[in-house]
Amino acid sequence: MLLAVAHGSRDASSSVTIHTLLRRVRSLRPELLVQYAFLDLNRPSLRDALYQLRSERPILVPLLLSTGYHVRVDIPAAVAAAGLPTSQVARALGPHPLLAEALAARLAETGATPEAPVVLAGAGSSDPTAIADTTRMAHLLARRLGRPVTPAHLSAVGPTPHEAVAALRAAGHHDVAVATYLLAPGFFARRAATTEARWTSPPLAAHDAIARLILHRYDEARTATALPLAPEKVLGK
Template sequence: MSPPALIAVAHGTRDPAGAAAVRQLLDTVGRLRPGSRVEVGHLDLLRPSLYDVLARRRDDVVLVPLLLGAGYHVHTDIPAVVAAAGCRTARVSAALGPDPLLATVLSDRLTEAGWSGAREDGAVVLAAAGSTDQGANADTLRMARLLQTRLGCPVTAGYLCAASPTPAEAVAALRARGHREVAVARYLLAPGFFAQRASASGACLTSPPLGAHEAVARLVLRRYDEVLG
């Protein structure tokens, strides 16, 4: 029997660049695992919706949330869609983050943006979407610690909605502590509304979203394999 299809669960965005980044990521997943069946289902804004993808399935599938923390979408939205679609064969993986592989990606994106690495007056703000779910915000704090270990400089979390501090507040606080060179690392999968908001924090530079980095694709496959166990 062929292995279950991998259904990547994307949030959805009106930004064409964001949708393209998700497609490129899944193309990379397919390239890393030739012969695999990889599809995408969206929670909002774009088609196909996750409901539409699941409603027509009668085979085993593994859902991999393209989400960076275990917040409302993971705990509530995805199980609700699975139940509504009547897809009893669907299994759901953990969210992508936090994970050391993402620290690698964040470090690479900072380097691409011109970050020169650890220095005495350097620091980084990890700009995440933010959530009303405190567990998701705690995941962001864990990711900040992983990135701090990777970079060797202070890393603090900033939230673009629903939590504090904001990235701009976090940048200002680090500068008040004597860090003149403060960068913002966008802890976001793809371009979109939050990615645009993260660029207005007053940092010396802002790195691109994670995007279709090969390490993100490897992490998607790791989450899939963890479910199959």
């Protein structure tokens, strides 16, 4: 069993996006039972889901883009509290080349020109590991696009997307693109869309590459002998 663990949001479209994404996961592997839970704001909570599913020994896949506090502390603690110390927690989704594939596709949908510099707008975190993951993701996307990508953060640390876009424009790049490095719509996605960039991509949502990545993380954790929480190398899969 795969138990997808999403962050949760007050924005109803966010949970709709998660459900759509998981339908795609199920369609790619119909024989796999896929359930879901939320860390906050939405139901079922992770605690409730683990209580109900504890006999199934689920493999938890965080629908989170970096290895921050939720992945390193909150989710393993919830597993232990449910009496499931042998359950495996997969890596965070990012960084990974499949995310670069999805980000590039979302940017292409905006009509951004191939030469435009890109700002990668991540959620931000006070956790240095999560910030490092976003930087690695910017490198992966730059390699995919063949042009510079500046990492930026919508909370906690700088530069913000507004600051990164302003700096590029001040340097003479009048046409800048923002790649929204978020899974679902919500407060941060709306904030990412308020810069002076000419193009801003939508959240990654239910892109096929994200569904494939969720299954990849599940397969990794299922075959692992220990909890694999260290961030990947830039070129790792």
